[in-house]
Amino acid sequence: MDKNAVVPDVIEKLPEKNLKVKYGTIQFTTGDTLKPAQVKNPPELDWESDANALYTVCMTDPDAPSRKDPKFREWHHWLVVNIPGKNIKDGETLTEYVGAGPPKGTGLHRYVLLVYKQDAKIKCDEKRLGNNSGAGRGKFSIKNFAKKYNLGNPIAGNVFLAEWDEYVPKLQKQLSG
Template sequence: MFHKRSAVSLLSVRNTLRLRTTTTRPVLALRQTPYNITMPLRPLLTISNSILESLKKEEIFEDVLPQFTPKGLLQVSYGGNNEVALGNTLSVAETQSKPKVQFVLDAPTNSSEEGVNITEQDRFTLVLTDPDAPSRTDKKWSEYAHFIASDISLKNTADAGADFLAAEIDLGAQGKELLEYVGPAPPAGTGKHRYVFLLYKQAGVSPQAPKDRPNWGYGSPATGVLKWSEEYSLEPWAVNFFYAENKG
């Protein structure tokens, strides 16, 4: 178990929850750490509640997937000050390249609590989906699948003695790319689109690519990652999202 709270992780979480994109989280030194990493399930209440409030307010739970309690923070950066921060707005031009991703599992230290266990064999899937295609009121292409990478392993890169797991996800080297990254391309005049990143834990079976990007290949409006994830028994672990718009 970890016994020392890290100010680096908490600062990063607070900045994200304030929707501030001016602070970049320091890159943590890579260390060889044992697997079978166990973290308590109980999140810091203020952080957990703030994430849930953002997801409810922007109707992510209503339009993309049912409500769940995130097990950590999914940090997504497009470089510079272009950090995805739970509903901030980024430009279309700034989000055309594949981002950098990190998963941070923060938890208080209490060895009596049930833990979240991550082993060397565990694999995860990362997706990016747009529930507002072609617009928030017209769902004929929704959801639109922008990116899928599966079979990702989470390796702890946090400093020794820290009480959190920090796993940098190298999308160029880790896992299997099922669907090539396609950046946001909202049609002109269709308002702001929500672009939602989701990290899932796999159930031992590798998911397969959907048949198409619009409607995730199902051919039904307002259908997407929820139906696809249920087919492969994927468990949602973390979420983050941003807005992008083409004003024309």
């Protein structure tokens, strides 16, 4: 994560643990390049967790619309809070998962996945975002979200890279509905 400049672009301090991320049969190594078609569905995540604790999971793209011109930094793809243990489906989804969809010609984007351990259940006032619209996803900051809800630093994280492929127009159509 360090060589991908996740600090300072997304977070202030790198997590101590690696987040295992699996898209179907694909389990990538930090910094690998994946195709948007490979990451269109939510991944399985695995981290060292306490079954009695609550967690927050986020996936964000700091390179929107491009790494050279990140005027929409960050565009968040997924945000779930109050996850009991590793049971993401039992958490409170603030932003439904949307896979990588970098615009054509914008080069590689970084997709950063982070896990935060919560001190207690949090009550969020953020608007709930479905997976059929891109509205409200840009200019997000996981750093500011973590500060607002006293999440501290992420305990686990990972990053992959992706650039435009033939799946992206399908995702863009989904997000315009």
